[in-house]
Amino acid sequence: MLNAGSVFRFNTMSLMQIHDPSGAARPIGIDLGTTNSLVAYVPLIGEPVCVLDCDVDALVPSVVAYREDGAVVVGKEARRMAADRPEDTIVSVKRFMGRGADDAETRRLGPYRFATSEGPVVKFAVAGERVVTPVEVSAEILRQLKRLAEDALGEVGGAVITVPAYFDDAQRQATKDAGKLAGLDVLRLLNEPTAAALAYGLSSKQNGTFAVYDLGGGTFDVTVLVLDHGVFQVRSTGGDSQLGGDDMDRVLAERILLAMAGGGSRPASASRVRVALDSARAIKHALTERDEVEAEIEVPRASDVVEAQRITFRVTRAEFEAWVKPLVERTGVACRRALRDAGLQASQLDGVILVGGSTRVPCVREYVATLFGREPLTSIDPEQVVAIGAAIQADLLAGQGPSDDVLLLDVLPLSLGVEAMGGVVEKILPRNTAIPASAAQTFTTYADNQTGFSLHVVQGERELAEDCRSLARFTLKGIPPMPAGLARLTVRFDVDADGILKVSAHEETTGVTQEVEVKPSYGLADSEIEQMLLDAYDHAETDVGARSLREARVEADRIAQATQSALATDAALLEAGEGAAIEAALVRLLEATRGNAHRVIHERIEELDHVSKPFAGRRMDRSIARALAGRNLSEVERETAHAQGIERHLGRETDG
Amino acid sequence: MTIDPFATLGLARRYDLDPSEIEQRYRDLQKALHPDKHVAASASLRRIALGKAVEVNEAYRTLRDEQKRAEALLAVLGGAAAASGEREQADPELLMEVMELREALSEAKAARDAALVRKLAGEVLAARTQVHAALAAAFAALPQPAAPSQLVPVAKLVSRLKYYQRFLDEVSTFEESL
Numbered sequence: 001m002l003n004a005g006s007v008f009r010f011n012t013m014s015l016m017q018i019h020d021p022s023g024a025a026r027p028i029g030i031d032l033g034t035t036n037s038l039v040a041y042v043p044l045i046g047e048p049v050c051v052l053d054c055d056v057d058a059l060v061p062s063v064v065a066y067r068e069d070g071a072v073v074v075g076k077e078a079r080r081m082a083a084d085r086p087e088d089t090i091v092s093v094k095r096f097m098g099r100g101a102d103d104a105e106t107r108r109l110g111p112y113r114f115a116t117s118e119g120p121v122v123k124f125a126v127a128g129e130r131v132v133t134p135v136e137v138s139a140e141i142l143r144q145l146k147r148l149a150e151d152a153l154g155e156v157g158g159a160v161i162t163v164p165a166y167f168d169d170a171q172r173q174a175t176k177d178a179g180k181l182a183g184l185d186v187l188r189l190l191n192e193p194t195a196a197a198l199a200y201g202l203s204s205k206q207n208g209t210f211a212v213y214d215l216g217g218g219t220f221d222v223t224v225l226v227l228d229h230g231v232f233q234v235r236s237t238g239g240d241s242q243l244g245g246d247d248m249d250r251v252l253a254e255r256i257l258l259a260m261a262g263g264g265s266r267p268a269s270a271s272r273v274r275v276a277l278d279s280a281r282a283i284k285h286a287l288t289e290r291d292e293v294e295a296e297i298e299v300p301r302a303s304d305v306v307e308a309q310r311i312t313f314r315v316t317r318a319e320f321e322a323w324v325k326p327l328v329e330r331t332g333v334a335c336r337r338a339l340r341d342a343g344l345q346a347s348q349l350d351g352v353i354l355v356g357g358s359t360r361v362p363c364v365r366e367y368v369a370t371l372f373g374r375e376p377l378t379s380i381d382p383e384q385v386v387a388i389g390a391a392i393q394a395d396l397l398a399g400q401g402p403s404d405d406v407l408l409l410d411v412l413p414l415s416l417g418v419e420a421m422g423g424v425v426e427k428i429l430p431r432n433t434a435i436p437a438s439a440a441q442t443f444t445t446y447a448d449n450q451t452g453f454s455l456h457v458v459q460g461e462r463e464l465a466e467d468c469r470s471l472a473r474f475t476l477k478g479i480p481p482m483p484a485g486l487a488r489l490t491v492r493f494d495v496d497a498d499g500i501l502k503v504s505a506h507e508e509t510t511g512v513t514q515e516v517e518v519k520p521s522y523g524l525a526d527s528e529i530e531q532m533l534l535d536a537y538d539h540a541e542t543d544v545g546a547r548s549l550r551e552a553r554v555e556a557d558r559i560a561q562a563t564q565s566a567l568a569t570d571a572a573l574l575e576a577g578e579g580a581a582i583e584a585a586l587v588r589l590l591e592a593t594r595g596n597a598h599r600v601i602h603e604r605i606e607e608l609d610h611v612s613k614p615f616a617g618r619r620m621d622r623s624i625a626r627a628l629a630g631r632n633l634s635e636v637e638r639e640t641a642h643a644q645g646i647e648r649h650l651g652r653e654t655d656g
Numbered sequence: 657m658t659i660d661p662f663a664t665l666g667l668a669r670r671y672d673l674d675p676s677e678i679e680q681r682y683r684d685l686q687k688a689l690h691p692d693k694h695v696a697a698s699a700s701l702r703r704i705a706l707g708k709a710v711e712v713n714e715a716y717r718t719l720r721d722e723q724k725r726a727e728a729l730l731a732v733l734g735g736a737a738a739a740s741g742e743r744e745q746a747d748p749e750l751l752m753e754v755m756e757l758r759e760a761l762s763e764a765k766a767a768r769d770a771a772l773v774r775k776l777a778g779e780v781l782a783a784r785t786q787v788h789a790a791l792a793a794a795f796a797a798l799p800q801p802a803a804p805s806q807l808v809p810v811a812k813l814v815s816r817l818k819y820y821q822r823f824l825d826e827v828s829t830f831e832e833s834l
Contacts (some may be wrong), residue, residue: 173734187695231683339829407693409686434682436691436706486659494710498693564698609699616701620708624687628666628681 009345025157026185027194027398028149032138032161032175035095035217035246035272037062037063038384039145040391041153048199048391050384051145060148062217064140065089066126074144083278083300084125086111086270090125093244094140095218096122096134096179097169098147100470103492113268136562142182159393162386164219165191166239166413168459168469169501187397189498192216194232194408195389196355201227208350209235211338213368213376214386215331216356218244221376222335224349226344228465233409236341236432245284245358248324252280252315255323259311260299271300283315288360294318321363328367332359334478341432351378357383368620411434416493416501419456419465421446431461435499440492447482453489456504476505508530552598556589559605563612566619573618577613585611660732661715661833671729672792682716689784723821726791726814747812754819761823765830777827784820787813 001572029048031038036059040050050058053075065078066088072228073081090112115131123131141163144424161184163175167411172189179186181238193212200206207227214221221239225232232604253276256270260276268276286293292314299309339346354376358364370377380388396406412435420443428439445453453476460468479487488509494502563586567579574582589604662669664682687693689709695701704792718724757780764772 228683231687233679233683252736275721291817310795366708395691397695407683407687407690409683409690417659436710437713438710439714496706558696559698591774606699612698615701616698619702620689620704624685624708627688 007533024376025155026153027154027157027391027394028146028159028160029387029392029394030145030161030184030191031192031195031387032094032163032178032391033216033386034092034219034246035062036060036383037057037141037145038387040384040387041149042391042395045333048388048395050387051148053148056426058387060144061091062093062141063089063091064093064137066128066130066132067178068127070128070130070330072140074140077577081273083274086274087113087125088461090124090126090132090137090219092586093137095242095246098168098172098174100132111273122356125193135174135211138175139180139181142178146182148186153454156184158185158394158398159188160188160190160390160397162190162192163237164214164216164241164388165193165221165223165234165237166219166241167239167499168414169416169471169499170469171241172500176500178443178489187394189236189500190390190393190408191221191223191237191410191413191499192355192386192525193221193237193353194225194234195225195386195393196225196353196380196408197225197232197389198392198406198408199385199389200353200377201232209342209344209348210351210353210438211335211349212353212355213331213335213371214239215358215361215364217246217358218242220244220331220334221355222331222338224338224344230406231409232407234411235344236338237411237413237414238338238341240334242328243327243330243354245361248272248284248361249277250329251319251323252283255315256280256297256313259313260297262311271627272580273302275470279313283313284320285316287315287320288362288616290317298489310433312594315568317362324361324363328364331367337365337472346372346374352535353385354378354382355385360645388547394555408498410497410499412437412499414459415461416457416459416471416495417468418443418491419458423465425458425460425463425468428491428493428495433495436497438494440490443489443491444485445479445487447488448484449486450483450487451479452477453479453487453505453507455491455503455505457501459501473501474503474505479507482509505649512543521640549596549598549601552601553593556593556601556605559608560593563608566612566615570619570622571613574615578615580610582615659711661728662732664711664715665719666717669729669732670792671726671795675720678716678719682712682726685712692789713762722788723814725818726795726817729795730807730811730814733798733807734804747815750812750816750819754823758824761826770831773827773830777824780820780823780827784817784824787817788822791817 024114026041026043029040030042036061038050038058040046040048040058043067052058053060053176056077061079063078063082065073065081065085067073077089078089083090113125115125121133121135123133124137125131130281146156146159149581155491159179161175163172167175176189178184193214196212196214197210207229209224209226212221212223212225214223218399219235219239220243223237224235226235227233253273256276256279257272260272261268279295282447283293283295286295294312294314297311297313299311301387349372352366352368352372352374354368359368359378359382365376392406393408411432412429414432415425415427415431416429417425418441420426426441428441429437455472455474455476456465456470457472458465458468459471460466479489486509487507489505489507491503491505494504496502563582567574567582571579585604585608589608591599592601592604594599659712665685667673667676667678667681686709689705689712691706691709716830718728736791746758757776761773761776764776791810794813798806798810
């Protein structure tokens with residue numbers, strides 16, 4: 001965090017100089033992966049880098065182990081504990097994010113003890129008589145990454161956390177909650193493919209249309225985007241949030257378990273499953289280099305067998321490829337759909353970027369090459385590229401980046417709608433709509449004197465609501481009695497730049513307007529989050545008040561600087577007396593930052609905001625006018641540069 | 657429609673817009689408006705920019721889709737009434753044609769005859785291309801302002817486009833299921 005002493009001892013004159021970059025905390029980018037997680041940052045001088053642990057390794061296994069004594073272990077050590085304590089060691093927790101406890105898929109996913117609870121959220125019962133949610137488990141991983149970054153950087157600023165583009169609203173919300181819980185200032189959730197494109201796009205300054213093929217541990221994403229002079233516009237995205245390298249491990253592990261059972265049909269113990277999965281992963285890695293692997297595997301003792309056994313498991317690459325072929329081919333469906341949604345043929349692409357550890361598997365690369373009719377790009381490590389892109393975005397959002405010309409334009413990954421009569425989904429925002437976006441739809445009552453209206457908000461592409469992901473249910477009450485069909489109920493969807501949805505509804509025929517904000521029914525209630533945060537603070541013995549004050553001061557500093565520079569550059573747009581009023585409010589805000597009451601600071605921020613509102617409106621209208629003018633001139637120039645960018649890029653690839 | 661998407665993107669009210677120009681306008685405007693460009697700004701400015709960014713996104717969504725663009729153009733030219741009148745007394749010739757096409761499609765789908773589905777889709781695509789050309793000419797020939805009666809034949813073309821689009825969407829859904 002910023003050093004309060006040096007930052008807040010200022011007057012209005014010195015305001016423009018207070019940002020001493022060496023004293024400022026560095027923003028970080030986090031790739032919160034299913035199998036491994038990474039943290040990266042952009043140094044003051046030089047290229048973005050991943051933070052390495054003491055083994056000089058960038059990958060932190062996304063594994064969290066809970067011990068009897070209450071200690072929590074994260075990363076490699078936790079993965080070593082997994083074989084002995086499979087129920088207390090949560091691997092691939094990302095797959096549980098935002099999932100309901102009664103989700104059919106949930107219980108298939110691991111050897112865990114699921115705690116029975118009233119709430120809709122999955123909970124794990126782990127050692128030390130603890131019950132933890134996926135959000136809490138993810139927060140442990142994020143905390144570990146934060147510590148790692150702090151070791152390298154001293155203080156850590158805001159964070160950008162990546163999510164698969166295909167994550168639905170529930171999964172995004174859960175990820176953001178985990179970040180909050182880990183004490184991170186989450187600047188933005190960024191889609192993984194966009195992050196990868198950002199890493200590539202900025203390092204080679206190329207223009208064109210690209211597909212990002214991202215096969216990670218637990219998710220598959222494909223995204224088609226256009227790079228145009230620093231603008232990264234996502235045209236379409238698709239994928240499968242339940243497909244990844246873990247599935248390849250599972251296919252292989254099933255074969256290993258069969259070999260372990262030696263023809264017997266007893267259900268495998270949790271520790272056997274764990275050993276089989278670990279062996280499978282090691283064999284998969286070995287098969288990227290070799291055509292055949294022979295592994296000695298120790299079979300964990302079952303209670304009725306006295307001595308440990310060993311088996312020899314032999315597999316060729318051809319066999320492995322045949323087993324995983326159906327999984328790899330599942331990615332093709334999403335790729336074709338994404339191309340179609342973008343209105344493109346594979347031949348119109350300028351390149352295909354590979355992301356995710358699973359794209360190291362040779363048959364995956366071959367499949368991609370065939371599918372898109374070209375060799376994919378791999379010059380940036382496919383396992384680090386997302387974290388690096390996230391770091392670049394964090395840097396840009398924190399205003400410390402090198403360039404003002406980078407912008408990410410994203411889309412909604414899955415259609416949003418409400419359940420209408422007969423269980424059919426009425427789509428309100430279709431998939432691949434550019435975000436931020438809003439849409440409203442009007443409904444009416446279907447019974448006389450109906451005073452309540454139930455709404456079921458869903459996300460997905462299927463026609464029936466029961467086949468889609470249920471996001472929220474709520475009832476709008478207090479509609480005055482009137483004949484059927486007369487009430488006019490407007491449901492409004494607002495999706496922000498993170499892809500997170502807010503729904504509101506109101507009824508206004510009789511002048512009675514009611515507004516309801518939906519609380520997600522899938523995740524955690526705000527009060528639960530608050531309690532968890534409080535617990536976390538207690539744990540770290542942090543003073544909540546001090547934190548609020550520090551945050552308020554940082555906010556005040558930010559706003560004051562923005563206002564100051566607006567006054568300096570756009571003085572011409574000020575009306576008589578307006579500048580003086582804004583400056584007076586600014587002075588009052590600065591006074592407040594010298595005090596210790598964070599509430600007063602927030603009040604003054606609002607005051608300043610209020611007096612500068614008309615000025616802000618005029619500035620915005622002017623930037624629109626400017627954006628609409630001033631084209632044409634540079635058009636020809638741009639087209640030429642565009643073509644050169646692609647050539648340069650292609651030349652680079654063939655050289656490498 | 658209360659907002660004119662052509663005005664929002666600063667484009668001429670014509671049907672045959674250059675797609676790359678739509679894309680370019682969209683990107684230029686978002687460079688000025690997107691929330692990421694205003695993270696450090698005051699709350700009012702952020703709210704204003706967000707509202708405008710949403711509006712630009714909506715205009716972009718409308719104009720990049722030919723059918724939605726045609727409907728929007730008809731609406732801003734005062735043809736909303738003509739369009740809804742058209743819906744009530746749909747062109748019997750068009751209805752017949754569409755019914756035959758859909759029947760052929762559902763038979764091909766039931767037989768899971770992908771080649772036949774593709775052939776039908778090809779025919780509809782060709783027909784749609786003709787409607788595009790006809791629409792561009794019809795819109796360009798309209799006097800400003802146009803009388804409601806002059807908009808009726810244009811509205812007919814728009815509803816033809818809509819039927820073709822629905823047919824092609826059904827084909828896509830089928831192809832994905834293969």
